[in-house]
Amino acid sequence: MAQTWAVLAALLFLLISLVEGLAYSTVSVEAGHEAVLSCPYVSNVSLLMVTWKMKCSSCCLLAYRSDSNETRKLNCSERMMWKHSPDTDLALRIYPVNLGDEGNYTCEIANSEGNFLFFSSLTVIVPPAVTLTWDKSGMAVCQASAGKPAANVSWIPASNHITEEEVHHSNGTVTRVSYIGWVNSTLPTVTCLVTHPATNQTLSLHLSYSSPRLPYLVIGGSASVAAVSGVTLCLILMCRGFRIRKLAHRSAVPFETKNFRFTPSRVKREAVKPPVSSESIYQNYNPRMNY
Known part of the structure; x- marks a missing residue:
């Protein structure tokens, strides 16, 4: 003992x-x-x-x-x-x-x-690199890249249609990605909150400015502008062609007489000599000139 x-x-x-x-x-x-x-x-x-x-x-x-x-x-x-x-x-x-x-x-x-x-x-x-974007499928994407420890991501307003995924890197850092659907949302803005021991960040995305329908509207608007411009250009060219043909029809004969270079000078003078009246013919007549 x-x-x-x-x-x-x-x-x-x-x-x-x-x-x-x-x-x-x-x-x-x-x-x-x-x-x-x-x-x-x-x-x-x-x-x-x-x-x-x-x-x-x-x-x-x-x-x-x-x-x-x-x-x-x-x-x-x-x-x-x-x-x-x-x-x-x-x-x-x-x-x-x-x-x-x-x-x-x-x-x-x-x-x-x-x-x-x-x-x-x-x-x-390690503080993460934070980005907030949208994709064509109608999802807002908040990504906290290469953070250690992994960052926490939340949304304002909260939603039941949120999915998350994590990617673990070999150096011990973690990338966390959070998705939220906003296609049918009537709110103009969505906000992503990222909390981390090294940093806290808040990013907001204006949905009205980043709608995936916007590129199509821009393309459609450009096509409409191009169509209107094309029609206007065609009308201008048609009007000019009509005026040119009309002017050519009015001045076809004078242009040919004026620019005809092989007419003898005598013929040309006769062609341009004004008509003479009978009074002018006998105006300077002198019978002695015959003898």
């Missing part, structure tokens, strides 16, 4: 030690921003060494040794560094953070009293 209590006391002491030596935090950062992972150290015993490492075999390892004031960096990109000087602040800084930095990190502190671990879980948030 005494042995059993001794074992239980040892297990309890070990559990208390583990709880006191472990700490855990979660950090969520938007892609492209700065991520800071803290490693609190409150012991009065002087620090011997601190090591930051990501939980994978070939990931970054960042270490600092106080007795020699030496830092070491292994398999770490230039985006990973100490927040400040490691002898005053043990926090890890990642800037700019991307999806590849997401995961679990461990800060291990060593001093004369032992080793202490502090765990951090880094989550990278």
